[in-house]
Amino acid sequence: MDPHAQAPSHTPDLDQLADFLADFPAAELPPEVVARTKLIIADCVGAIVGGAAEPEMAALTGALAAPDSGSALVIGTGHMVPAERAALLNGTAGTWLEMDEGNQFSRGHPGMHALPAAFALAETRHATGMALLAAVALGYEAGARVGIGTRLRPTMHPHGTWGVICAAVAAGRIGQVDAAGMRGLLNMAPTLSLATSRRTMLEGATVRNSFTGLAGQTGVLCLAMLGAGVTGERDGIGHVFGRVAGEDFDPRALSDMLGSRWEVTRNYFKMHACCRYNHAALDAVQLILAGEGGEIDPDTVARIEVDSYSLAVELADPAPANTLAAKFSLPFAIATTLIHRDSGVHSFTWDAVRDPAIARLAARVVLREDPAMTARLPDQRPARVRITLHDGQVLEAATRTNRGDWSDPYSPDEIRDKYMSLATRCWSVPHAEAVHARIMDLDRLDDVAALGQLMRNPTRAA
Incomplete structure (x- = not known):
């Protein structure tokens, strides 16, 4: 019996999205999507490295990252940990400075939910750079579309809610799941989203910074659970985001202009270090x-x-x-x-x-x-x-609108300068420049582990 098999969902928009996410060939990503996803990955890496320099993150990493306990990098440090722990620590560091990119239409930050899970699994499974690009772009697409369709309860903070879908889909792409498996991830992940409180950001409760990290960790866990035969409910997205975490959900957001409008191309980048x-x-x-x-x-x-x-x-x-x-x-x-x-x-x-x-x-x-x-x-x-x-x-x-929005974008040079200002909180200028150059060349990278090695030790990586 197929462990991913479920009764018919009667959710055609969800089915269409699952098929698209599983079957879209990485080699057919439009050039503008590839280019934008590279910028998003570099921006996220800069935010992670910058956040890793904060004392709370250094202490948390020291507590959770036993030396050489895995094969996934805690970015900005030399620690190697299991993939799910790397996703947790990198996702948490990436929101600490409030400098990570976002998507105004989903009212959240898809990139920092997708990248930590995608990178940790791509590194440990020796995926290609193109596979990583596709995982981030498609994880971003899935989560952002759920965010667009959701009217969250006003007491909820968006981090860690629909973002778990970004992480689970990105993990599924690295894990090469089929359409049935992708549908299983889309139905399982929402039930594992967090009951986040909006008060955390207003009161300065720094537990809020862990929401993205926990979502990334959960995305990696979802892939393992899927492989073990664990199933979700028939319409996890519609139920959780329409009736539990959200007040309403429009399923048409899942398929509207799917494949012709890419959410990574409608993202924004931040220069002000605040909300x-x-x-x-x-x-x-x-x-x-x-x-x-x-x-x-x-x-x-x-x-x-x-x-x-x-x-x-x-x-x-x-x-x-x-x-x-x-x-x-x-x-x-x-x-x-x-x-x-x-x-x-x-x-x-x-x-x-x-x-x-x-x-x-x-x-x-x-x-x-x-x-x-x-x-x-x-x-x-x-x-x-x-x-x-x-x-x-x-x-x-x-x-009229924020600088950095898709309608008033920053230039690639401005985005790179921001990356350098953050990355050099932990890395030397040559180290940060080398990592940025490798990210901009991801579509020609045979093994993402080489990028991880470069991040960890620039003098030993080719």
């Missing part, structure tokens, strides 16, 4: 700074007014408790950007959180929802910032 909902306002702040010669004396600022969409103005705490909460505070993000004249990683450190000048300026920020801006979601994420100085001068700028 994406802050970015439109920060783009406006940077426009104002540019018009003022790059600097505004914070002592001259009387009031900062921000009009934006609902999800942005929800991030209203002017006195965040820690660095994670700071990344989800729009008043703090604006204040630290004005004072540091930059919105990178160093603007969201403990030193910044404890800086009284930033706290004073954040207290002068007023947030207001503009319903017309909210109505423009998800296609656009607008904001308007108005800075009033004590002398009565008003500085103002507005943005």
Whole structure:
């Protein structure tokens, strides 16, 4: 008896998606999909290496990564662990700095859910670079489509929910499962998604950073469970995301323009080291700074007014408790950007959180929802910032959407520079450059283990 066999699902959209995910030839990925997936993989690797430098990640890795206990790399370190543990640690590190890419239409981060599972299995199974590219692109596609079709409960954080599907599908591609097996993964993975709390990000509960890592680990586990004959429910996606974790699910999202519209090509990249909902306002702040010669004396600022969409103005705490909460505070993000004249990683450190000048300026920020801006979601994420100085001068700028969105993209050079700024938190410049070059050449790589070896020891890898 086929261990993957189940009663008919009566879900034609799910069946169509499963067939597509299992059967689409890696060699037939459109060139623009291959190119974009390389950028996404490099961006994720940079975020993982950057996050690996954080003290909590170093401690967690030390606790979970016994030396030479497996054949999958904990990226940014020299530790080798089993694939499922590598997916856990790499996925957790990758969200620590809040710099990983995302997809505005799914309202989440498919790349960091797909890559850690795909890379760990591709490395341990000696898959080709092209197989890794296909696994990430198709895992991204599956999870993003579920996110697009889902109206999550407002109390849920999206990380670790539909992202487990990204990981399971990516694992299935590396494992070369057939259409029946892919359908089994799509039905099994949703039941293993996390009951995530949105409060974690607002309160700065850093357990939130593990959600993507746990999803990656679960994706690897799903592949093993599938091979052992474990089955899921008949319509795991529709039930879990329509009635359990979500309030509604539209199955048409699974098949709409399937094969002609690729979600990796509609992704965004981040340059501000904080929640994406802050970015439109920060783009406006940077426009104002540019018009003022790059600097505004914070002592001259009387009031900062921000009009934006609902999800942005929800991030209203002017006195965040820690660095994670700071990344989800729009008043703090604006204040630290004005004072540091930059919105990178160093603007969201403990030193910044404890800086009284930033706290004073954040207290002068007023947030207001503009319903017309909210109505423009998800296609656009607008904001308007108005800075009033004590002398009565008003500085103002507005943005239609975030820089880095698919409609206003960063250049490949800008994305590479971001990667370098993060990767060099753990690696030397030559090491980071060599890894980036190898990722950009993935479609010609015979064995992903060679990329892992290069990441671990650049002097020994060919």
